[in-house]
Amino acid sequence: MCAAPTAADRSSFSTLLRLLIYARGHRRRIILASLSSVLNKVFDVLPEILIGVAIDVVVRREESFIAALGVVDPFDQVLLLGGLTILIWALESLFEFLHLVLWRNLAQSLQHDLRLDAYGHVQDLDMAWFEDASTGHLVAILNDDINQLERFLDGGANAMIQVVTAVIAVGSVFFYLSPQIALMAFMPIPVIIVGAFWFLRRAQPLYAQVRERVGYLSNRLANNISGIATIRSFAREDFELEQLREDSNAYREANRRAIRVSSAFIPVIRMAILVGFVATLVYGGKLTLAGEMQAGAYGVLVFLTQRLLWPLTRVAETVDLYERAMASTRRVLDLIETPFTIRS
Numbered sequence: 001m002c003a004a005p006t007a008a009d010r011s012s013f014s015t016l017l018r019l020l021i022y023a024r025g026h027r028r029r030i031i032l033a034s035l036s037s038v039l040n041k042v043f044d045v046l047p048e049i050l051i052g053v054a055i056d057v058v059v060r061r062e063e064s065f066i067a068a069l070g071v072v073d074p075f076d077q078v079l080l081l082g083g084l085t086i087l088i089w090a091l092e093s094l095f096e097f098l099h100l101v102l103w104r105n106l107a108q109s110l111q112h113d114l115r116l117d118a119y120g121h122v123q124d125l126d127m128a129w130f131e132d133a134s135t136g137h138l139v140a141i142l143n144d145d146i147n148q149l150e151r152f153l154d155g156g157a158n159a160m161i162q163v164v165t166a167v168i169a170v171g172s173v174f175f176y177l178s179p180q181i182a183l184m185a186f187m188p189i190p191v192i193i194v195g196a197f198w199f200l201r202r203a204q205p206l207y208a209q210v211r212e213r214v215g216y217l218s219n220r221l222a223n224n225i226s227g228i229a230t231i232r233s234f235a236r237e238d239f240e241l242e243q244l245r246e247d248s249n250a251y252r253e254a255n256r257r258a259i260r261v262s263s264a265f266i267p268v269i270r271m272a273i274l275v276g277f278v279a280t281l282v283y284g285g286k287l288t289l290a291g292e293m294q295a296g297a298y299g300v301l302v303f304l305t306q307r308l309l310w311p312l313t314r315v316a317e318t319v320d321l322y323e324r325a326m327a328s329t330r331r332v333l334d335l336i337e338t339p340f341t342i343r344s
Contacts, residue, residue: 012204012326018333019149023110033102036095037158041165043092047085048303049173054081056296065296099158107153114146118335125338135222137215141335144214145328152325159318163311170308177297178287184279185305188272192312195272196319199265203320206258207327213251220247262320273309280305 023030057064057077066077119142167189174182224231224240231240284301287293 012323015326015330015333019329022114022333022336025113026106026110029102029106029109033099033106033158034161036099036102037161038165040092040095040099041162042169043088043095045166045169045304045307046088046092048307049300050081050085050088051303052296052298052300054078054296055299056294057081059295103158104154107150110153111146111150114149114332114336115142118142118146118332121336121338125340129338134215134219137219138335139222140211140215140218141331144218145211145331148328149325149332152321156318156321156325159314160322163315163318166308166311170304173304174301174308177301178284178293181280181284181287181301184283185276185301185308187279188269188276188309189312191272192269192315195265195268196315199261199319202261203258203323204327206254206261207323208330209254210251210258210324211327211331213247213254217244217247217251220244262317266317269312269315273312276309277305 020030053065057066057074061067061074062072064074064077066080071077071080122138122142171182171186174185220243224244231237280301284293284298288295288298
């Protein structure tokens with residue numbers, strides 16, 4: 001028998017490490033998908049910078065930032081910006097296509113491997129293990145839990161990578177243009193991070209309960225459908241319907257508790273983001289009116305504040321998806337790692 005897993009072994013981070021170890025055969029695809037996500041976000045941010053440069057060209061003309069690089073004529077500067085815009089949008093589209101294809105194919109391949117390995121392992125377990133195992137729980141793990149991981153890899157992994165990339169890329173521009181405004185724009189981020197970790201701690205046991213209830217519900221349905229003849233023979237239709245209602249209600253209540261926590265987080269994040277955006281808008285406007293900041297730089301900061309902060313409104317949804325996926329992955333990997341007592 002294996003030792004009982006500790007709290008650290010059950011954490012989402014330790015489950016992610018277990019998944020990465022399991023997926024080491026897909027390492028090259030994971031790296032390429034992650035790199036495509038990073039480059040897609042970098043090129044996604046650049047158009048806002050070009051808007052600020054365009055404002056700088058229109059306002060300062062021969063004294064603009066581009067003029068200092070050697071392109072003096074204002075119209076030539078505009079043509080250069082147009083060419084750069086086309087190139088940047090093309091590269092953004094290319095890397096968006098690549099990260100979508102790579103992450104989705106990775107999700108399908110990993111889903112396929114997990115399902116085959118889990119089922120193959122179950123087939124080799126001794127018969128005594130099946131006496132305590134629930135058919136419904138096994139079906140839920142082999143189907144629902146693996147599908148939950150697929151949903152995270154389809155979109156959640158890319159979203160997490162791009163949020164981190166946006167914070168680093170946009171933050172670098174902010175601190176280059178105005179460290180004071182950068183500090184104001186970044187004020188909401190600690191609140192969001194603390195809130196995210198609070199949510200993680202609250203959500204983890206809630207989603208574990210959701211996955212457990214799915215197993216009970218699947219087990220009830222599998223047993224009732226396979227034994228429908230017996231149920232009818234003993235006229236137990238009403239009794240079994242009531243039992244199913246209780247299991248379904250338990251599943252619904254477990255989901256409601258998880259939904260209550262996740263729904264409360266999003267409005268808090270939005271209000272924190274509002275503080276950073278208004279601070280950038282007002283203080284940056286004051287510096288520009290006083291002649292301490294160029295209009296182009298102010299335009300870049302205002303546009304990039306939205307690029308920096310608004311994607312963080314999806315942090316709760318992404319963490320929600322991540323927690324659900326890790327709760328499911330933990331069950332799948334625990335099944336695969338169930339020890340043998342008799343080997344075929």
